[in-house]
Amino acid sequence: MNVSTQPPFTPGNKGKLVGQKTPLRLRDIWAIRVRLQLAKKTRDLALFNLAIDSKLRGCDLVNL
Structure with a gap:
């Protein structure tokens, strides 16, 4: 028997819009x-x- 004692993993961005x-x-x-x-x-x-x-991205602008 392989019984896990850890709670199930839930992602931090669950329910949020992801992407561009x-x-x-x-x-x-x-x-x-x-x-x-x-x-x-x-x-x-x-x-x-x-x-x-x-049309720079934010990370590119910070590097300037």
């Missing part, structure tokens, strides 16, 4: 740009524009 996220809509992109401009976050705005224009 939907891309940002044009309206969302402009909303982010406006908020960065109003907050006078020039560096963040430049990095955001670079990421959007060159």
Whole structure:
């Protein structure tokens, strides 16, 4: 007899959506740009524009 005493394994992402996220809509992109401009976050705005224009992923942008 092989009786297991461990509880059954449940994954950490059970019930959550997995996979690629939907891309940002044009309206969302402009909303982010406006908020960065109003907050006078020039560096963040430049990095955001670079990421959007060159279609960089977040991990690639952090490496810059």
